Amino acid sequence: MKASKPRRRELVVETLIRVAGFSAIFFVALVFLFLLREGLPAFWKTSLGNLFGGRWYPNEGMFGTWPLILGSLLVTAGAVIIALPLGLATAVFIRELAPNWLREILKPLIEVLAGIPSVVLGFLGMVAIAPLVRQFLHVPTGLTAFTGSLMLAYMALPTMISVAEDAIDAVPSSYRDGALAMGATHWQTIWRVILPAARSGVIIAVMLGIGRAIGETMAVMMVTGNAARIPHEWDALFLPVRTMTATIAAEMGEVAQGSTHYHVLFAVGILLFVVTFLINAIASLVIIRGSPRRGGRLMG
Amino acid sequence: MTLRSRLGAAVMLALLVALGACGTQKTDRGTPAPAAAVRIQNKGSDTMVNLALAWAEAYGQIHPEVEIAVTGGGSGTGIAALINKTADIANASRQIKTEERSQAQANGVEPMEVEVARDAIAIVVHPSNPVNGLTVPQLSAIFSGQITNWREVGGQDRPIVLLSRESNSGTHVFFLEHVVRQGSTDDRTLFSPDTLLMPSSEGISAEVRRNPNAIGYDGLGYVTPDQKVVAVAPAAAKPYVLPMVATVNDGSYPIARALYVYTAGESQGAIRAYLDWILGPAGQEIVKAQGFVPLQQSDIGDGVQGLVIGPFPRWQDSESE
Numbered sequence: 001m002k003a004s005k006p007r008r009r010e011l012v013v014e015t016l017i018r019v020a021g022f023s024a025i026f027f028v029a030l031v032f033l034f035l036l037r038e039g040l041p042a043f044w045k046t047s048l049g050n051l052f053g054g055r056w057y058p059n060e061g062m063f064g065t066w067p068l069i070l071g072s073l074l075v076t077a078g079a080v081i082i083a084l085p086l087g088l089a090t091a092v093f094i095r096e097l098a099p100n101w102l103r104e105i106l107k108p109l110i111e112v113l114a115g116i117p118s119v120v121l122g123f124l125g126m127v128a129i130a131p132l133v134r135q136f137l138h139v140p141t142g143l144t145a146f147t148g149s150l151m152l153a154y155m156a157l158p159t160m161i162s163v164a165e166d167a168i169d170a171v172p173s174s175y176r177d178g179a180l181a182m183g184a185t186h187w188q189t190i191w192r193v194i195l196p197a198a199r200s201g202v203i204i205a206v207m208l209g210i211g212r213a214i215g216e217t218m219a220v221m222m223v224t225g226n227a228a229r230i231p232h233e234w235d236a237l238f239l240p241v242r243t244m245t246a247t248i249a250a251e252m253g254e255v256a257q258g259s260t261h262y263h264v265l266f267a268v269g270i271l272l273f274v275v276t277f278l279i280n281a282i283a284s285l286v287i288i289r290g291s292p293r294r295g296g297r298l299m300g
Numbered sequence: 301m302t303l304r305s306r307l308g309a310a311v312m313l314a315l316l317v318a319l320g321a322c323g324t325q326k327t328d329r330g331t332p333a334p335a336a337a338v339r340i341q342n343k344g345s346d347t348m349v350n351l352a353l354a355w356a357e358a359y360g361q362i363h364p365e366v367e368i369a370v371t372g373g374g375s376g377t378g379i380a381a382l383i384n385k386t387a388d389i390a391n392a393s394r395q396i397k398t399e400e401r402s403q404a405q406a407n408g409v410e411p412m413e414v415e416v417a418r419d420a421i422a423i424v425v426h427p428s429n430p431v432n433g434l435t436v437p438q439l440s441a442i443f444s445g446q447i448t449n450w451r452e453v454g455g456q457d458r459p460i461v462l463l464s465r466e467s468n469s470g471t472h473v474f475f476l477e478h479v480v481r482q483g484s485t486d487d488r489t490l491f492s493p494d495t496l497l498m499p500s501s502e503g504i505s506a507e508v509r510r511n512p513n514a515i516g517y518d519g520l521g522y523v524t525p526d527q528k529v530v531a532v533a534p535a536a537a538k539p540y541v542l543p544m545v546a547t548v549n550d551g552s553y554p555i556a557r558a559l560y561v562y563t564a565g566e567s568q569g570a571i572r573a574y575l576d577w578i579l580g581p582a583g584q585e586i587v588k589a590q591g592f593v594p595l596q597q598s599d600i601g602d603g604v605q606g607l608v609i610g611p612f613p614r615w616q617d618s619e620s621e
Binding site (some may be wrong): 055057058059060067126127130131134140141142143221222225226227228229230239240242250251253254255256257259 | 377460467469473495497510
């Protein structure tokens with residue numbers, strides 16, 4: 001009797017853990033099903049031509065999602081272009097160049113950066129960054145896609161830095177020693193040996209950054225101006241845009257449940273999901289394609 | 301083993317906390333505070349939320365037995381809550397839509413409308429902007445994107461940055477119908493796609509304060525002294541009028557609207573008493589203090605009775621076809 005008691009307890013705990021594990025999958029599946037159930041009706045309640053038209057004005061039944069998709073992509077691309085060099089450079093600095101004591105200060109500071117609520121950043125962007133953007137770039141308003149990209153870059157940086165840093169850390173020290181022994185300079189070692197070896201980790205860092213950026217809502221809504229225009233000019237980055245997330249956040253609260261507008265907002269959610277999925281799929285492809293080379297090198 | 305016992309302790313702790321929570325709840329129930337006998341849920345328009353709060357607070361002081369919970373969210377949110385029977389009074393800065401009305405009726409709710417105050421929509425620009433007056437046709441051309449430079453309306457050579465509330469705001473809908481389309485129902489003009497849609501009144505005032513290119517509009521109660529209010533003329537040859545109580549009441553300011561509350565069916569009991577108080581001198585004094593335009597006593601007549609309108613046909617909205 002007594003011997004079986006711990007066994008039973010173990011069984012209970014194991015079952016609980018299993019239930020917890022499956023519940024995560026279960027809830028994700030439920031969310032996805034809900035999204036489909038609420039979003040798919042949009043595709044037959046309005047025409048596809050309307051849904052992928054160029055004008056978003058729900059009050060008049062115009063549900064063109066192109067401006068929103070392009071807006072999201074533009075802001076995200078801008079954010080990655082800004083954050084990638086900064087994040088990579090910071091990761092390299094922390095891992096390869098910084099003295100120990102400085103690394104110990106920098107790492108927690110970067111983690112603190114990740115904890116700043118996005119609404120605070122959005123407010124900062126609206127009050128402090130937007131006027132600067134307007135004055136220095138001589139654009140009509142400071143509430144632009146670029147301002148959004150700046151805020152998103154700032155938000156994506158902590159994730160990018162820590163993941164890239166881990167990737168660099170995972171490069172075997174024999175690579176580093178080998179390169180230095182061959183007479184490569186410190187810079188050559190970093191640029192030619194360490195970064196290529198850490199490539200897949202760096203790509204994951206970028207992907208996580210993109211994921212963070214494209215799904216971000218509050219800060220973007222506060223600084224991008226939310227004008228549902230199609231960014232077609234060469235300087236569209238410096239003009240206002242409206243993103244998919246900001247549209248859902250701004251309009252979901254007041255929409256009549258069950259109306260076409262309601263379903264279309266969920267459809268925008270599906271589109272956002274599809275776009276994120278595509279980006280992730282492309283990233284996985286890149287990593288899979290890149291890994292045999294690295295494996296081969298490891299073997300050699 | 302230690303891990304397991306720690307886990308056990310944690311579970312025990314959680315249980316204790318849960319039990320404790322139950323305990324306090326019980327004691328709360330055991331000794332009922334001299335709580336409000338009546339609770340009124342009031343929800344809706346963000347334009348009206350400060351006004352509704354001020355009303356609720358003042359009313360609570362003279363009628364402590366009535367507790368009024370005020371929340372914002374927007375006119376549509378309030379009406380949706382009325383339809384779902386989660387709110388007793390819905391505040392709206394626009395009239396109820398046909399779609400909403402039929403939805404309410406399907407849910408067994410007959411929305412009744414009471415006009416409680418009036419509001420002027422002020423056109424605001426940066427204080428350094430030299431433009432003092434604009435006509436409604438000019439505003440329509442500006443906000444629909446036909447006029448894009450301040451030079452065309454007598455200002456400096458600057459691009460015009462359009463600011464608007466989100467398209468689901470009652471203020472936005474009103475502005476579209478009465479300014480952009482100039483009151484014509486078969487006019488299909490829209491806001492320019494370049495219009496910046498700001499999620500809040502604060503967003504508009506912040507940008508107007510800082511950006512000399514900007515033009516925006518908002519309820520008179522939300523205009524701060526650091527924005528410049530532009531006088532508006534109904535047509536080219538008419539006089540320019542600034543928005544204020546007198547010009548709204550005599551009808552000379554062209555962009556004014558009514559603010560409404562909706563109740564489920566004919567209001568009764570405490571809700572009726574509250575609405576009567578709102579329409580009375582004390583309630584209307586608060587309207588004035590909040591920067592809105594009070595109703596004239598001659599319009600109010602005999603309280604809520606005289607003002608209830610409806611059920612009535614409403615404008616065709618886009619999704620009802």
